[in-house]
Amino acid sequence: MTADHPPSPPERRAGEAMTPDEFRRWGHEAVEWVARYLEVVEDLPVLSTVEPGEVRAGLPPSPPRWPEPFGDILADLDTAILPGITHWQSPNFFGYFQANSSGPSVIGELVAAGLGTQGMLWSTSPAATELETLMCDWLVELLDLPERFLSTGPGGGVIQDGASGATLCALLAARERVRGREGLDRLVAYTSPEAHSSVLKGARVIGLRDEQLQLVATDARHALDPAALAEAVRADVAAGRRPFFVAATVGTTSSHAIDPVAAMAEVAREADAWIHVDGAHAGAAAVCSELRFVNDGLELVDSYAFDPHKWLFTNMECDVMFVADRAPLLAALSVSPEYLRNQASDSGAVIDYRDWHLPLGRRFRALKLWFVLRSYGAEGLAAAVRSHVAWAQALAGWVADDARFELAAPAPLNLVCFRHRGGDDVNRELLARVNGTGRAFLTHTVLDGRFTLRMSVGQTTTRRHHVEATWRLIAELAPR
Amino acid sequence: MTADHPPSPPERRAGEAMTPDEFRRWGHEAVEWVARYLEVVEDLPVLSTVEPGEVRAGLPPSPPRWPEPFGDILADLDTAILPGITHWQSPNFFGYFQANSSGPSVIGELVAAGLGTQGMLWSTSPAATELETLMCDWLVELLDLPERFLSTGPGGGVIQDGASGATLCALLAARERVRGREGLDRLVAYTSPEAHSSVLKGARVIGLRDEQLQLVATDARHALDPAALAEAVRADVAAGRRPFFVAATVGTTSSHAIDPVAAMAEVAREADAWIHVDGAHAGAAAVCSELRFVNDGLELVDSYAFDPHKWLFTNMECDVMFVADRAPLLAALSVSPEYLRNQASDSGAVIDYRDWHLPLGRRFRALKLWFVLRSYGAEGLAAAVRSHVAWAQALAGWVADDARFELAAPAPLNLVCFRHRGGDDVNRELLARVNGTGRAFLTHTVLDGRFTLRMSVGQTTTRRHHVEATWRLIAELAPR
Numbered sequence: 001m002t003a004d005h006p007p008s009p010p011e012r013r014a015g016e017a018m019t020p021d022e023f024r025r026w027g028h029e030a031v032e033w034v035a036r037y038l039e040v041v042e043d044l045p046v047l048s049t050v051e052p053g054e055v056r057a058g059l060p061p062s063p064p065r066w067p068e069p070f071g072d073i074l075a076d077l078d079t080a081i082l083p084g085i086t087h088w089q090s091p092n093f094f095g096y097f098q099a100n101s102s103g104p105s106v107i108g109e110l111v112a113a114g115l116g117t118q119g120m121l122w123s124t125s126p127a128a129t130e131l132e133t134l135m136c137d138w139l140v141e142l143l144d145l146p147e148r149f150l151s152t153g154p155g156g157g158v159i160q161d162g163a164s165g166a167t168l169c170a171l172l173a174a175r176e177r178v179r180g181r182e183g184l185d186r187l188v189a190y191t192s193p194e195a196h197s198s199v200l201k202g203a204r205v206i207g208l209r210d211e212q213l214q215l216v217a218t219d220a221r222h223a224l225d226p227a228a229l230a231e232a233v234r235a236d237v238a239a240g241r242r243p244f245f246v247a248a249t250v251g252t253t254s255s256h257a258i259d260p261v262a263a264m265a266e267v268a269r270e271a272d273a274w275i276h277v278d279g280a281h282a283g284a285a286a287v288c289s290e291l292r293f294v295n296d297g298l299e300l301v302d303s304y305a306f307d308p309h310k311w312l313f314t315n316m317e318c319d320v321m322f323v324a325d326r327a328p329l330l331a332a333l334s335v336s337p338e339y340l341r342n343q344a345s346d347s348g349a350v351i352d353y354r355d356w357h358l359p360l361g362r363r364f365r366a367l368k369l370w371f372v373l374r375s376y377g378a379e380g381l382a383a384a385v386r387s388h389v390a391w392a393q394a395l396a397g398w399v400a401d402d403a404r405f406e407l408a409a410p411a412p413l414n415l416v417c418f419r420h421r422g423g424d425d426v427n428r429e430l431l432a433r434v435n436g437t438g439r440a441f442l443t444h445t446v447l448d449g450r451f452t453l454r455m456s457v458g459q460t461t462t463r464r465h466h467v468e469a470t471w472r473l474i475a476e477l478a479p480r
Numbered sequence: 481m482t483a484d485h486p487p488s489p490p491e492r493r494a495g496e497a498m499t500p501d502e503f504r505r506w507g508h509e510a511v512e513w514v515a516r517y518l519e520v521v522e523d524l525p526v527l528s529t530v531e532p533g534e535v536r537a538g539l540p541p542s543p544p545r546w547p548e549p550f551g552d553i554l555a556d557l558d559t560a561i562l563p564g565i566t567h568w569q570s571p572n573f574f575g576y577f578q579a580n581s582s583g584p585s586v587i588g589e590l591v592a593a594g595l596g597t598q599g600m601l602w603s604t605s606p607a608a609t610e611l612e613t614l615m616c617d618w619l620v621e622l623l624d625l626p627e628r629f630l631s632t633g634p635g636g637g638v639i640q641d642g643a644s645g646a647t648l649c650a651l652l653a654a655r656e657r658v659r660g661r662e663g664l665d666r667l668v669a670y671t672s673p674e675a676h677s678s679v680l681k682g683a684r685v686i687g688l689r690d691e692q693l694q695l696v697a698t699d700a701r702h703a704l705d706p707a708a709l710a711e712a713v714r715a716d717v718a719a720g721r722r723p724f725f726v727a728a729t730v731g732t733t734s735s736h737a738i739d740p741v742a743a744m745a746e747v748a749r750e751a752d753a754w755i756h757v758d759g760a761h762a763g764a765a766a767v768c769s770e771l772r773f774v775n776d777g778l779e780l781v782d783s784y785a786f787d788p789h790k791w792l793f794t795n796m797e798c799d800v801m802f803v804a805d806r807a808p809l810l811a812a813l814s815v816s817p818e819y820l821r822n823q824a825s826d827s828g829a830v831i832d833y834r835d836w837h838l839p840l841g842r843r844f845r846a847l848k849l850w851f852v853l854r855s856y857g858a859e860g861l862a863a864a865v866r867s868h869v870a871w872a873q874a875l876a877g878w879v880a881d882d883a884r885f886e887l888a889a890p891a892p893l894n895l896v897c898f899r900h901r902g903g904d905d906v907n908r909e910l911l912a913r914v915n916g917t918g919r920a921f922l923t924h925t926v927l928d929g930r931f932t933l934r935m936s937v938g939q940t941t942t943r944r945h946h947v948e949a950t951w952r953l954i955a956e957l958a959p960r
Contacts, residue, residue, distance in 0.1 A: 016940060017582050023514070023586070023587070024511060024512065026583065026584075030511075030590050048603075048607070050606050052830045056611075063619075065859055066858075067857040067860050070584065084605065085595060088596050099841065101596040103499075103500075103503035104497050104553075109589055109592075109593035110514065110586065110593070111510055111557065114513075115514075115569070117579075123528075125564065127561045138542065141542055175687075196840075197817040200815050206687055316842075316843045317841065337733070339576070339934070347532075358838070360676075361642050362796075372497070373544070375498070377548065380547050445819040
């Protein structure tokens, strides 16, 4: 694919690989490519079957010396890239938690990339900042979240890259609140063994040793036991340690367990510790009024995050983090060099989101969220999420009705955890066989020490018949 | 814009705001919108002139209940959003460091969003991982970087969200290397007062107190003085502290000063400290063989990062970070819960990039970089960067030839720092007047205690005549 000579016409101008007209031409081709992909993705094997090194082996080892025609590049998408894609946008994708998307979101990415803004400061694109603030406030209304998360008070929302980033920022704000008064070595954080790996990763990042993150016992439903939390806090205080952070999860990754947020918040309040709630996946359920139990206790917490890029039809990255009080967050994350000073920031009348997270530079992520929320409308979002939950509940029923299988955990929303009664090896083999067909993709976890299949029903184009067909496939491949 | 009733035909299906055909239609409209934007952006006022709150005031306070027609949304881009955009893609944008882009990169974002992969693990989209590894290796060749950064040895590259993230990861890897043997309180990091604010931010994040980041004296050219570094290290060791991290900058944000990397690496090596080089903006210059002085000393360092999203025609986010040894980085950032286990990872035969940075989820960022490197080719990239440098050098000449002005720092590449001899107030007023015309946008810094104008010549569509016109504007508005 690499030519040894400069291309003949059209002659390239230095600095511009495409004129606006060339962009128009190839942009249209790319839209067609994506539309065709969305049309055929259902029929592709969900999990890529390439071997390690296979994709790379199909590509030139060195960069080309001269420009290549854009048509060649698009053609290579089909031959070199597609075989190596695991199709997260397939309606038969039931693995992990989905990263669902939608046409309006993809178009939002296109427009945001075309504008090419860098919204680190209000002044560097006021619309990027103000639309982000408005979208966060819209979500407070849409999900019926506590008013303390509105930007009009001392709190507010910000778009983070993901729930891991939000957890890390919450840890930093929590540390900031006790710092100066306390040495880092005395701090203790608390979460459940079922919490996302990002809590441990974040704790390490901010300088805690692993033993400074206490994993509190869970109950039979894999939810944190608040009495055990209270006891752990008491013991740590008695031993001269300083509880400073509690992480609750609404919808754990393994089993969708829902920690008792209100009771945990009470313990945190008494200990003067920050409480953060990670609702990365399940939080989106609150678009349905009947599913707002996922919000229980949020009126008592310091920070909360969920990912529109998981279950709200918005491309990665798009996590929304809310804080009840933005002061500790900004105190932890503000560094103001001269070269970023400007009149608007100095006036204090604007938000500079660079002080709300780790990176300095910022893409215009709010744009795609605006496109999505308007294209669906509140009713459209609720209908879509409600369907996912209904189909998952139907699946849970089919599992319960098959004597070979058992549910491995309650299924409060759209994740169903189940296992064949034949033991770990049978389940491991069953998962491999199902995924090996290419007709569906699910993943596993370990619950109560046993290998467990997980099926998350939340892809944008998934319909009831996809869930049914996948269950039939599982039932067919499972030992009698 | 919010309707009180459900829309009449086309009826919406739950879960899908757009069919592939509707995506096709609106995707084409969006491509037209972006193409027209690129055609007219040159004539728009570069710095947005909206007042705080103005953008938000033009938008509905609440999310819509029912779906809105996509045509309405695109129309609102012109009326509600564009006035609030500061046009980073204007050829008259000379502020900060540019965040340049290109048609192939924008199309790459579109395709990556359409594929909607989540490449946290090799298995969750092998092509995303393998293309990323290949692009990092291509860049080693393209920039003539040390071979130790190739993925085929113990080192390798990874795409980070930005240089701030890369610096933070380098700090974490450095801390990991000494941890266990040393308490956090004894660690000392070193950089120059001219280093990017992310070094201080990163040091705070990993748990250091501000006094644990030593700001080492600079010379008359604003580059770190390696003798002062050696002296500071000696004094700290003598006082029982543990030097563990040195951050050098190639092309500081204020003035493009280039720290003496080789001499600093020597000091770091003797102290057994990690040395990271932040070449966020200037690193891209190495696409030109005659500008490879920006690579001096890199063969001696532990990690290096630069941003294709600044000066290599690739949309945000796209920073490339290289390490000579990936083991400490992975040791610092690996957390492996059961629900992410898979055969490929267990085999050790693949890279799982989630262990190379802070987030878990990953967009397919390598795709746009592949599109860019192929669309330009090595010669095209070199020609574009070479032109920027030539025009900046011409600008430096015009400044030097005008008796009212003086250069405030050497201009080794495409950033020119200068000031009117009339003092801070004159320069502050001059900057406001130039930016107030809307015909160009530049920013400022403070060098040697004096207010200084900065002009970074690196936007994709900037041509010599834009630089000339901006200099004429400055000269015209400046006091005689």
